[in-house]
Amino acid sequence: MSKQLQQKISSTDQNGNSVIQNQPHSSALNPAGLQQVPQFVPVSPGGGGKATPLSKMKKSSTDKNTDEYRQRRERNNLAVKKSRMRSKQKAQDTQQRVDELKEENERLEAKIKLLSKELSVLKDLFLEHAHNLADNVQPPASGGGPGDLCNNNNNSGSNSSQ
């Protein structure tokens, strides 16, 4: 996740070679429907134009014909498959996580609603009681005014606090 550079034509290797044909048009190429893989005579690294007899090319590390190459490719293909599988799995899990969290959220919101209601009921009860006190505690007296004792934050509803 860093390099993103890569022109259109990636290819060539000292020995083995690939080539991704990608020019806008390439009709003249592939005279007979070939998959495009130039096949020039091996040349020594020096570029002196001396043709190497294709025998023992230093280390056939990059030679596409060796078993070693095929083995590496195969292993890589396997790794790729594995990696992609994991990636897909992860994405799937993430999606699932979203669903779970959404559900959880709904539960929590419901609970909040419930608690808020409960709280408001209790507060109302308190108020009522306070009024009763105000009405009864006093001697016969006269009509008890709305002497609100204990009127802290409440009043039908929810004190958000958010």
Added chain:
Amino acid sequence: MSKQLQQKISSTDQNGNSVIQNQPHSSALNPAGLQQVPQFVPVSPGGGGKATPLSKMKKSSTDKNTDEYRQRRERNNLAVKKSRMRSKQKAQDTQQRVDELKEENERLEAKIKLLSKELSVLKDLFLEHAHNLADNVQPPASGGGPGDLCNNNNNSGSNSSQ
């Protein structure tokens, strides 16, 4: 998003042909580093073994040498890139959604905690007051007990109710 079948060797077309070499080992093949693209003589659809002179193969729809082919490929490559970009973007968004939901969840839980506490305090107050009533209603009572009405938000009662 349905079929998942696809053996190892996918290839061949009436005219154009591909071939994904995928046999465990293919050293004997590619005598000279070719990219494997068999090149047999075109045969008429009837399968009668009659070789077609490779001139005007019906419609060069699948011929890899036509401009039309290259255009299709290019368009598809573009579509593929686009599709993958979207896919990646979506995954990213989903991940972000998870983070947002997690945060939201924390907020909600905090709120629940707060409400619960408030509620428990109120309930305790209620109980306390009820006791005071029971104790005081009878005799003239004595000094003011801890009957603190109006004592909101403090006191570490605890009455989760979950």
Added chain:
DNA sequence: GTTAATTGCGCAATGC
């Protein structure tokens, strides 16, 4: 039927 979108796959470059 044509075109765009998806998907699986192999290759090579690069990361670790």
Added chain:
DNA sequence: AGCATTGCGCAATTAA
């Protein structure tokens, strides 16, 4: 040396 990731192109399939 070796697996893991990632961008890319090809072809088959599936939606539009």
